[in-house]
Amino acid sequence: MNESKDFLRTIVEKDLKSGKYKEVVTRFPPEPNGFPHIGHAKSIAINFGIARDYNGHCNLRMDDTNPTTEDTQYVEALKDAVKWLGFDWGKSVYFTSDYFSKLYEYAVKLIKMDKAYVDSLDEETMREYRGTVTEPGKRSQYAQRSIEENLDLFERMKNGEFKDGAHVLRAKIDMSAANMKMRDPLLYRIKHAHHFRAGDAWSIYPMYDFAHCLSDYMEGVSHSICTLEFENNRDIYDWVLDTLDLEPPRPYQHEFARLGMNYTVMSKRKLLELVEGEQVNGWDDPRLPTIAGYKRRGYTPKSILTFCDQIGIAKANSMVDVAQLEFCIRDDLNPKVPRVMCVLDPLKITIENYEGSEEIDAPYYPHDVPKEGSRKIPFSGELYIERDDFNENPPKGYFRLTPEQPVRLRHGYIIACKEVIKDDSGNITEIKAIYYPDSKSGSEDTSGIKVKSAIQWVSVAEAKTVEVRLYDRLFKVEEPEGMEDINPDSLQVIKDALIEPAVINEKPDERFQFERQGYFYADPVDYTDETPVFNKIVGLKDSWGKKKKTTKDESKPQAKKVQVDGEVAPMTELQQLLFDKYTSEFKLNREVANTLARDEYLSTFYEKALCVLNSPIALANLVTNEVARELKQKQVNELKFNTTQVAQLVKMMDDETISSKIAKQVFEEMANTGEDPEQIVESKGLVQISDPAKILPIIDDIIAKNPDNVEKFRAGNTKLLGFFVGQVLKSTGGKANPKVVNTLVQQQLSEPERC
Ligand code: ATP
Ligand code: MG
Numbered sequence: 090m091n092e093s094k095d096f097l098r099t100i101v102e103k104d105l106k107s108g109k110y111k112e113v114v115t116r117f118p119p120e121p122n123g124f125p126h127i128g129h130a131k132s133i134a135i136n137f138g139i140a141r142d143y144n145g146h147c148n149l150r151m152d153d154t155n156p157t158t159e160d161t162q163y164v165e166a167l168k169d170a171v172k173w174l175g176f177d178w179g180k181s182v183y184f185t186s187d188y189f190s191k192l193y194e195y196a197v198k199l200i201k202m203d204k205a206y207v208d209s210l211d212e213e214t215m216r217e218y219r220g221t222v223t224e225p226g227k228r229s230q231y232a233q234r235s236i237e238e239n240l241d242l243f244e245r246m247k248n249g250e251f252k253d254g255a256h257v258l259r260a261k262i263d264m265s266a267a268n269m270k271m272r273d274p275l276l277y278r279i280k281h282a283h284h285f286r287a288g289d290a291w292s293i294y295p296m297y298d299f300a301h302c303l304s305d306y307m308e309g310v311s312h313s314i315c316t317l318e319f320e321n322n323r324d325i326y327d328w329v330l331d332t333l334d335l336e337p338p339r340p341y342q343h344e345f346a347r348l349g350m351n352y353t354v355m356s357k358r359k360l361l362e363l364v365e366g367e368q369v370n371g372w373d374d375p376r377l378p379t380i381a382g383y384k385r386r387g388y389t390p391k392s393i394l395t396f397c398d399q400i401g402i403a404k405a406n407s408m409v410d411v412a413q414l415e416f417c418i419r420d421d422l423n424p425k426v427p428r429v430m431c432v433l434d435p436l437k438i439t440i441e442n443y444e445g446s447e448e449i450d451a452p453y454y455p456h457d458v459p460k461e462g463s464r465k466i467p468f469s470g471e472l473y474i475e476r477d478d479f480n481e482n483p484p485k486g487y488f489r490l491t492p493e494q495p496v497r498l499r500h501g502y503i504i505a506c507k508e509v510i511k512d513d514s515g516n517i518t519e520i521k522a523i524y525y526p527d528s529k530s531g532s533e534d535t536s537g538i539k540v541k542s543a544i545q546w547v548s549v550a551e552a553k554t555v556e557v558r559l560y561d562r563l564f565k566v567e568e569p570e571g572m573e574d575i576n577p578d579s580l581q582v583i584k585d586a587l588i589e590p591a592v593i594n595e596k597p598d599e600r601f602q603f604e605r606q607g608y609f610y611a612d613p614v615d616y617t618d619e620t621p622v623f624n625k626i627v628g629l630k631d632s633w634g635k636k637k638k639t640t641k642d643e644s645k646p647q648a649k650k651v652q653v654d655g656e657v658a659p660m661t662e663l664q665q666l667l668f669d670k671y672t673s674e675f676k677l678n679r680e681v682a683n684t685l686a687r688d689e690y691l692s693t694f695y696e697k698a699l700c701v702l703n704s705p706i707a708l709a710n711l712v713t714n715e716v717a718r719e720l721k722q723k724q725v726n727e728l729k730f731n732t733t734q735v736a737q738l739v740k741m742m743d744d745e746t747i748s749s750k751i752a753k754q755v756f757e758e759m760a761n762t763g764e765d766p767e768q769i770v771e772s773k774g775l776v777q778i779s780d781p782a783k784i785l786p787i788i789d790d791i792i793a794k795n796p797d798n799v800e801k802f803r804a805g806n807t808k809l810l811g812f813f814v815g816q817v818l819k820s821t822g823g824k825a826n827p828k829v830v831n832t833l834v835q836q837q838l839s840e841p842e843r844c
Contacts, residue, residue: 095402097135097343101143101312110311110338113145116183117171118301118315120152121163123357124372124379125170127393127414131348134397136314137176148308149178153186154300156284166372170380174390185295185304186287192295193247195303195333196258196276200239204332205276206232207242208259218264219272221796225265226272232261246279249292253279258293262328269800270321271328274298302326303333305340313340316347317406320804348400349408349808351567353378368575369563373614375624376563376579386560387600387610387626392418406808411562415627422600422608422626427453427462430499430545431588431603431623433557435473437519437549440504443470446548449530451500453597464591468501471549473587475605477659478544479520481509484659488541490520497543499604503528503536545604552587555621557609559583586623593621605629660687667692675705684713690725691717694732701736708739715756729763738766750823751775779826781833784817788830788837791816802838810834 094102104110115136119125125133140147149171153159164182171178199205208231210218220226234242246256258277266272276299281292302325305313313326323342330339349355354363355378363369363377372379375386383393396417400409448465474490483491490496495505508521528536530543559581564574592601599611607629612622660668664686671682685692695712699705716735719728738755741747747755747770758769770776778784791813792799802809813834818825 096404097312097314097345097402098139098142100343101139104311105143113140113143113312114148114308114310115140115145115312115314116148116150116305116308116310117178118150118152118304119167120155120158120357121160121167122155122158123163123361124166124377124381126355126357126360126380127350127378127383127396128348128355129167129170130174130380130393131397131400132314132316133171133174133176134394135345135402137171137174137178139312139314141176145311146179147176148183148310150183150185150304150308152297152301152304153184153284153286154294154297156280156282156287156294159285161285166381173380173384174394183304183308184286185300186284188300188304188307189287189291189295191307192300192303196243196295196299197240198333199260199276200243200258201236202332203236204261205239205258206234206261207239207246207256208232208273209256212254219269219796220264221793222269222799223793226269228264228273229259232259232273243277246277246293247291249281251279251292253281255279260299260325260328262325266324268321268324269796270298271324274325298322298325299329302329302340302342306330306335310340311338313342315342315344317344317404317804317806318347318801320344321800344404346403346406349406350378350411350414351408352411352562352564352569354564354569362572363563366572368572375558376560385613386624387608388418389421389600392421395421404805406806408568418627419608419629422602424458425460426600426602426608427597428455428602428604429453429464429589429592430466430547431555431557431586431592431606431609432473432475432545432547432552433583433586433606434476435547435587436476436479436517438472438474438504438522438546439519440470440472440522440524441507442523445469446550449500462597464589464595464597466500466589466591467548467551469548469550472498472546473549473552474498474520474544474546476517479506479517480659481517482661484662484665487659489544495525495538495540497528497530497540498546499543500530501546502526502530503534503538503540505538545606547587547589551590553590553593553621555586555588555593555623556615557583557586557623557625558612559625588621593618600626602629671705671709675709677706677709681709681713684717685709688717690720694735697732698736698739701733702740702743704736704739704743707743708736711735711739711752711756715753715760719760729761730759734759734766741766741770745777745779745826746770747775748777748818748823748825748827750818750827751777754823775824777826778821778824779829781829784821784825784830784833785837787817787820787825788813788833791820792837799838810838813838 101113105113117133117136119129137147149168151164151167168182196205208229210229210231218227218229242256243258245251256279257275259273259275262271262273264272275296277293277295279292280294283289284291319342326342354360360377360379364372369377373381373385375382396414399413399417446467446469449468450463451466453462453464454460478489480487480489480491490506492506492509495503497503502524504522504524506520506522509517510519510521512518525536525538528534528538561579562576563579565576566574601609603609608626609623610626612624615622668682668686671677671685672679685695691712694716695708698708698712702708738752738759742749742752755766755769755775758764759766798809798812814827814830817830817834818827
């Protein structure tokens, strides 16, 4: 249990103490219209966690009231997820569809109480009658139907006598309620659709607001815990239960903040798009934030539950850094899994003074881990090491093998390079080396040779070929907006990585640390003895954010002064100089500085533009994004624009003549035509709009058109700010000044009722 109690557990304890409920009953109520994701894991952890902590019960209920999107495969996926996370729903899974008859009876009861009526307005009129946040709605003329007529119509709706949309059943509440949800909400709609469980028995289906509270009640739920966006629905929840005058105790709804995570999308609808659009390989693709994806990738239930625990339960929505989840899995695996050696990009080493072969006894676990077990690693005069663990022209601080610098083979001997063999095009094909017989790891090293790091290796004759799947983030940006933000390099398959034989022959575990590479998992679907397949779960350290500088991995013996990160090619001296200047003098972020410094053309272009305009950060961004993209498609001499024009463009951004969004458009035009950016802006009328008098009417219009979102925003869903700002920018074709829009939108939205 949490040491410090969250607000939900505080409520539960109070209710138990006061005797409001004898037993805590919660429920996890997913709609079976997609595979559950990490957000659902949070909800599962909360609902099942609370039931466990207070000796209660948590139901698993499929909220299957929308026949067109639901399916049994999703029911199974939801059950799998709950089970895999280690929870138990007891005897049976519940389905809202099992309550369809009961729900129908409750609806009839409301009609008989004159608390519900059949409405026959068309959709548009109904929306119009609903009013806005600032204006009350108007009740439909059909609300005056007699109870008998309503009963008759409702029954005929059920019997399938009417077309979809011809009528609906609505609660008779209050068309001028401040909470717009309470303006006679819909309870039932006609839908002639086959239901995956109920078949064709029903032509009407209950709405969430009606079905959910009553399902909770019928199951004896005490605490109905849901996410914040349902805050305004709580009034309906209470109205239905109170109006029907049900026998107590009844459930109450409590809301918590939804989990959002960067570099991914979370809603099932968007995940479905990725799956159906074949952007990923199915719902369990290890790049997806689905539970099935994490499971297949090699995450452990414990790591996910730890993550859910760490992020806590709050009342305000926030975005969690995916690095935190990655931290949790590293932290879980670090002391548990065997450490072995695998070479992903092999470079042959021939040790000229070594004859024969031997087996080196090496522990699977490092000394500070309370686990035992070891294997034999074959050693010989022909080995493979990782290609980038050798460097002919090493930059400063390169600690691995070079023509002058020896290196230790992990668990083995120290070797030194004698000769570099290259092919006709200058690629290194082999290293001739010698080894120091007195330097063997584990025994007393009397060789007197100093090394700065130890690298992984395998013996040529005994190494096994394996397939390794390296996963990166599915999206390039923190808050992806669509498919255009997909990271094209999110999956890299290496068909012929080489691994030490014990991993395949002994199968000491399913998860491993491949030394210096990261954590890997034997793919539960595609792994065969002929073709072993390993998924990369996570790297050894956070290579994206670089926010957390120290992880536990760095307590590894060689890690202190040694460059552990073998993934990045070293920089030349010049590149390093540029990089240092860009980060320290120009204050560029490391990624941008890295891109520029490593590309001679880009850095020259950048330096030239800087001579025209002293705006290092903005110029760097434009050069590394826009100019670099052009260069992917064109040769340097095909570019239609020059450094001066790029500087001109940045200047217009700097002095806010144009927005950065428009700048992209101008750049594109300039790249196509070679026209001066100033001319483009002039002739197309792209000058930025910063005058509040011009922007305010647009904002007001958007506020009036989106009453639901206004309501949600005011109810605390401040994430919607982005929605409003986005709408304004969109309706000005990107010309409005985002800073000004942001301030004005906040100001307009926080004014409660304006007349
Ligand atoms: P999605 O928009 O991803 O389809 P949903 O809210 O429609 O999600 P449901 O299947 O209705 O998904 O949700 C089941 C339960 O899981 C609900 O109680 C819901 O509040 C909760 N849930 C869904 N997404 C999240 C999230 N991101 N964080 C926390 N809880 C979530
Ligand atoms: Mg949903």
